[in-house]
Amino acid sequence: MSSIWLACCAGEHIARVREEIDARTREAKVVRSSDLAGLAAMAGMLPGIAEGVAVYMPHDEEAIEPAISEVVRNDCAKTVLVMLNDLDAGRIACLFRAGATEVIAAGDPDLSLRKACAEEGVPHDEDGSGSPAVDSSASPSSEPSCSQPEEPQDRQPAVIQEERPIGEAGAPVPTPVVACRSCPAMLPANTPAQPSQPAADSVSHAPVVPPAQNPSVVAAPVEIPASAPVAPAASTSAAHTGELQIPLSHNANATGEAAAPSSSTGSFHITQEPARAAGEAPLIVAISGSGGCGKTTVVTAMAWWAAHMGLRAAIVDLDLMFGNAHMLMGVEHASDLAGLLAQNGGEPCAPQAIEATAMRIAPGLTVWGPCLAPEQAELMSQPSEQLIRVLRRESDVIFVDTSVFWGDAVASAVSHCDRCLVVGDGSVSSASLTARAVALATRIGVPKTRMTSVFNRFGGNGAAEESAMRFEMAVALRSHARVADGGQAMADLLSFGKLGDLMSSSTPFTRDIQELTFGMLRELGCPLEAWEERMRTQAAQGTKGRIKLPWKHEGADVR
Numbered sequence: 001m002s003s004i005w006l007a008c009c010a011g012e013h014i015a016r017v018r019e020e021i022d023a024r025t026r027e028a029k030v031v032r033s034s035d036l037a038g039l040a041a042m043a044g045m046l047p048g049i050a051e052g053v054a055v056y057m058p059h060d061e062e063a064i065e066p067a068i069s070e071v072v073r074n075d076c077a078k079t080v081l082v083m084l085n086d087l088d089a090g091r092i093a094c095l096f097r098a099g100a101t102e103v104i105a106a107g108d109p110d111l112s113l114r115k116a117c118a119e120e121g122v123p124h125d126e127d128g129s130g131s132p133a134v135d136s137s138a139s140p141s142s143e144p145s146c147s148q149p150e151e152p153q154d155r156q157p158a159v160i161q162e163e164r165p166i167g168e169a170g171a172p173v174p175t176p177v178v179a180c181r182s183c184p185a186m187l188p189a190n191t192p193a194q195p196s197q198p199a200a201d202s203v204s205h206a207p208v209v210p211p212a213q214n215p216s217v218v219a220a221p222v223e224i225p226a227s228a229p230v231a232p233a234a235s236t237s238a239a240h241t242g243e244l245q246i247p248l249s250h251n252a253n254a255t256g257e258a259a260a261p262s263s264s265t266g267s268f269h270i271t272q273e274p275a276r277a278a279g280e281a282p283l284i285v286a287i288s289g290s291g292g293c294g295k296t297t298v299v300t301a302m303a304w305w306a307a308h309m310g311l312r313a314a315i316v317d318l319d320l321m322f323g324n325a326h327m328l329m330g331v332e333h334a335s336d337l338a339g340l341l342a343q344n345g346g347e348p349c350a351p352q353a354i355e356a357t358a359m360r361i362a363p364g365l366t367v368w369g370p371c372l373a374p375e376q377a378e379l380m381s382q383p384s385e386q387l388i389r390v391l392r393r394e395s396d397v398i399f400v401d402t403s404v405f406w407g408d409a410v411a412s413a414v415s416h417c418d419r420c421l422v423v424g425d426g427s428v429s430s431a432s433l434t435a436r437a438v439a440l441a442t443r444i445g446v447p448k449t450r451m452t453s454v455f456n457r458f459g460g461n462g463a464a465e466e467s468a469m470r471f472e473m474a475v476a477l478r479s480h481a482r483v484a485d486g487g488q489a490m491a492d493l494l495s496f497g498k499l500g501d502l503m504s505s506s507t508p509f510t511r512d513i514q515e516l517t518f519g520m521l522r523e524l525g526c527p528l529e530a531w532e533e534r535m536r537t538q539a540a541q542g543t544k545g546r547i548k549l550p551w552k553h554e555g556a557d558v559r
Helices: 011-024 036-045 061-073 089-098 111-120 153-158 295-308 351-357 374-379 381-394 408-415 430-443 465-475 487-495 499-504 508-523 529-544
Strands: 004-009 029-033 052-056 079-084 102-105 283-287 313-317 359-362 365-368 397-401 419-424 451-458 480-484
Touching: 004 011, 004 036, 011 029, 011 052, 011 079, 029 036, 036 052, 036 061, 052 061, 061 079, 061 089, 079 089, 089 102, 283 295, 283 408, 295 313, 295 359, 295 365, 295 397, 295 419, 295 451, 295 499, 295 508, 313 381, 374 381, 381 397, 381 408, 419 430, 419 465, 430 451, 430 465, 451 465, 451 508, 465 480, 480 508, 487 499, 499 508
Parallel strands: 004 029, 004 052, 052 079, 079 102, 283 397, 283 419, 313 365, 313 397, 419 451, 451 480
Antiparallel strands: 359 365
16 A cells, blocks of 8 residues: 555645655655644554655645644654745744754745646746636636636546535534644634753754554544643743752742643653743753663763853752662661652642752752652652742752653653653663653654763673664664763662762763763753853863973984
């Protein structure tokens, strides 16, 4: 069977869209919708079947971003092409953040008309004006019109119109609703969505879909509820200065309420929140497909270096049952994260509870988690979400360590992250299992533009160049990094909780962590100006005191 593409465009633009589709996939079947609501409905009906999605809606460009987010959430296609008349940098950034893989200029606005006329067999002039040549012998009623070209007759079987969904017995079908991850509400398909703020994410491929299936019948659009719970908008506060201070200086009732639940994927209960507001700390979450790959070591080392650069770094250990992030940093008696649960009828995640469960490691570095009683892990979904919302305002960057088993707490953190670190190593099946973790993250709404693969222990036993390339190809992320093996000395230091001593040394592991942390925090817009200025000052001072001796003096005859 030929490849299938989903197209969203008006009838007069189908020729231009078809040209772009043919340039990527020859003889592809096209399922077309004339509005973005139909595109969202088709994406929900055809998960993993379509090879690509092409969108050209010049009169409704503001609503394209939530529609693309819905397509990516349904893991519909590996190629998401968006065509715009005006290439605005902010809009392009929003589209890439939503999951688009290509954003191109629509080109000559008259090109679609000329191609449509050519396919209809209508002659037109050669001066490039696009005006058709009218046959004077024909009657006025038989003159072809280029303003509204009809679909080519030979292509109609390949194009399925979705302009009027028809229910049973002629009953009207409710208007589909497009879920927008960057907006706090579920917007009707015909309502323009507010553009979200552009993010400084690195551009990457869109989610890789599972193997295509062979559909024999394309069903009618499914009914989607016309109303959905609305998540409250995140309140913003003035940026705090200094180190992360506990107790907190705000009212948890005003900022710590749980968002109203919306549609969830699978068994996860995930609340939808708006995108990160200006002044809020970015959330970096590390995931993996197998245990023992060094994910906790990478997270804690990056957080330590972020604090060393002058940021207020928070670590939340969501390996709630058996997490050990605090042990790597020398904490012998951990605070119980279950203290965030409501006590004696009080509210969960109260400011006093956040203060009591915090473990201050060093200036600018604080850790929360795990639960001392593993059986309480299932109760921590709502408190962990509220804790992260509080830390968004009280810190400069948040690092979250996760477990291989994803509960609601982990799924919520991953779905709301600003950068997802996909950590793996050279062990058996690490590449294939990590690829499954990436697929799970895309299904709960994380586009691959927010993911970075991290191959850990590069250069160690079984982690040579071939293993690293195999891992990166399996994960299929454009953004990737490698962290060198720290050796036995690193293992000895971590076993005694000496992460600070390890990061203070100069080893291939620490240099890779420093480079990865600095590049990622700079992309996410963290305040690193003071650190960069300090580095420039040290570099300038280091070159002033050097003595230049004539070791390579030319012309000297030394005998």
